[in-house]
Amino acid sequence: MTNISRDDPSVVELNEPPRFTFGQKVRTKRTVRNDGTYCGKDVGDILAKKGEEGYVMNIGTFLQQHYIFGVEFILTGNKVGMKTRELEACDEDDEVQVAKKKKPAKPVSAGDEG
16 A cells, blocks of 8 residues: 555644635646546646646635635646645735735724824
8 A cells, every 4th residue: 555645634724714715816836637536637647737827716625624726727728626735826916915814903002093
């Protein structure tokens, strides 16, 4: 039997909002091949090349631990489920917006008004 690489079970992405949003343009961080779950392609066929761009069309979850982003790639038209760690935002503005969402708002005290 082969060793199956599993993600750290202590990491639960679902405790935070999704990293990407519907319609957001994203880019792959690595080449993605068919592991046998993509219908109509042979195992090992390339589904998305490193740096290929697409749009988030769907957001789901996997094993109550990870977000899975359904990405439709522009050049090939392939629709592939991708984990957060396999993607990056195409626009720097998107990165800034995500960082702002994660920072908690500062509470306003009575002495600060004014």
